Amino acid sequence: MNASSLSRPTSITQLIVSSLLSPGDTAIDATAGNGHDTLLLCQLVGDQGKVYAFDVQPEALENTRIRLKENGVDASVYELLCMNHKEMDHLEMNPPRVIMFNLGYLPGGDPSLITQSNETLEAIEKAGKLLSLQGALTVMCYPGHTGGDIEAQRVQSLLSSWDGANWKIAKYELLNTLKPAPFLLCAYKMK
Ligand code: SAH
Secondary structure, X not given: OOHHHHXXXXXXXXXXXXXXXXXXXXXXXXXOOOOHHHHHXXXXXXXXXXXXXXXXXXXXXHHHHHHHHHOOOOOOOEEXXXXXXXXXXXXXOOOOOEEEEEOOEXXXXXXXXXXXXXXXHHHHHHHHHXXXXXXXXXXXXXXXXXXXXXXXXXXXXXHHOOOOOXXXXXXXXXXXXXXXXXXXXXXXXXX
């Protein structure tokens, strides 16, 4: 990877999840979108692992399904769920080592259908409980679009309030670029 690709917050997310996940692990993509993150998670957990991908738009799940199929991912590895991510605790699963959120709207889809901050916060609280020890919750925030600014602030306040003995919370943001810039929040679960 060269420096210009590495500098993006989304690349840092990929580095983090690639470092944490091993074959056989369980992971969640809370916002499948066009399936780029779901594909990465499936490749990292391998044929013995499990990835649960959530989206409320059937179009997004269909795009994800096509991407996974085109990349030869075995259908036993993933479950594509047309479900609100705030209901992720309704499923039976092994504790996920990684849970990814990519907020905002479906790229190429309807930009008025965005993640809603109340739901996002509820889902993040649940994700924190589900996550395995030594796992990470990653949240890509987009303060640059309408509604995204408040959502990004609320997610940052919530994660900043998590107990420092149990969690390490980090932020990655490009500083010398047009504001407001997208940023990554990462919550590492210690105990
Ligand atoms: N902005 C990102 C992509 C975000 S995609 C980028 O540019 O890469 C966000 C996805 O979250 C969309 O496909 C949307 O349908 C989905 N979504 C919105 N609210 C949701 C919810 N409550 N539960 C699950 N998925 C949701």
